Amino acid sequence: MASRLRRTLLAALVTAAVSVPVSAAARPAAVPAPAPAALARLSAAELPALGDRFAANRGNIREAARMADGHGDRARAARLRAMADPARHFLTFDGRDGGRTAEVFGDLARAERIAVLVPGSDTNLDTYGRFREGAVALHDEMGGRTAVVAWLGYATPGTISSDVLTEGRADGAATQLRSFIRELGTAKPGAQVSLLCHSYGSVVCGRAAPSLDVADIVLYGSPGAGADSAADLHTPATVWAGRGADDWVAEVPHVRLDILGTTVGHGTDPVSPAFGARTFAAGDGGHSDYLKPGSVPLKNLARIALGRATEVTHA
Structure with missing residues (x-):
């Protein structure tokens, strides 16, 4: 009975996702932008002089703003001009898609x-x-000799879309994430890297996990990581999971089913005992509240990233 109910719920979710118009979700990709600046791979030799890389990406962002203006998207252009502020530092930028x-x-x-x-x-x-x-709040919480990288390295699916129910977007994203982490590891071989994966981002991290040289993989607000257990991620990293009490993702059926030849769903609930991750207290907030300044999950995420596992609080 429980199995049939899960299948029914998931089938209904698929139907709803496919039937909802996706014109709004497609809109961000419709604005033209230039090809990204051609940059060498990040290296230890470049680290003391990252200003040139930041400047090259800044120029690319400004050109993307001009193209957005020409396209008639004034709001996009304004956001891009803000991103081109000299005080901001982009390791990579590609305004397309x-x-x-x-x-x-x-x-x-x-x-x-x-x-x-x-x-x-x-x-x-x-x-x-x-x-x-969220990245700013996390860095403020971590302090000291730390860095936070906000990695938007893939075309994320729409929350209401068929893509969010499958691993299709995650497969390509995992390749890009593996490449970025390897590059970061080559440039900073002595640094401890923690991967903090929110929502569908945890599906991406799950797909990339076996090849990642990181200290921690943290799944929060997760619909699943495409695996039955933390052990199935085949990673030496410590796997953590947390979910806020008011996060709607708890209602998503944590299953993986073959529906019309497509695997739908992302597997075992990462905060369940069956998954086997180390859990942390994530407070009473909702799906978008994990990195709110002063919040319980933000403090715990910072502690994990700082390697202070014994200070992490538990639900």
Whole structure:
């Protein structure tokens, strides 16, 4: 009975996702932008002189703003001009297809601990501000010789879309994430890197996990990581999971089913005992509240990224 109910709920979710118009979700990708600046792979030799990389990406952002203006999207252009502020530091930027960026907070050259944030659905250049706010809050909480990288390295699915129910977007994103983490590891071989994966971002991290040289993989607000257990991620990293008491993702059926030849759903609930992750207290907030300044989950995420596991509080 429980199995049939789960299948019914998931089938209904698929039907709803496919039938809802996706014109709004497609809009961010429709705005033209230039090809990204051609940059060498990040290296240890470049770290003391990242200014040239930041300047090259700044120029690319400004050109993307001009193209958005020409396209008639004044709101996108204004957001891009704000991103081109000299005080902001982008390791990568590609304004096409909704946007790909990696913005760094803190002094990457001197950082001993690095947190890489991987976002979930509906994150793109038009919604980037909320993702950035979380990165700023996390870096403020971590302090000291740390850096936070807000990695928007893939075309995220819409929250209400068929893509969010499958691993299709995650497969390509995992390749990009593996490449970025390897590059970061080559540039900063002595730093401890933690991967903080929100919502659909945890599906991306799950797909990339076996090849990632990181200290921690943290799944929060997660619909699943595409695995039956933490052990099935095949990673030496410590796997953590947390979910806020008011997070709607708890209602998503945590199953993986073959429906019409497509695997739908993302597997075992990461906060369940069956999954086997180390759980942390995530407070009473909702799906978008994990990185709110002063919140319980923000403090615990910072403790994990700082390597202070014994100070992490538990639900």
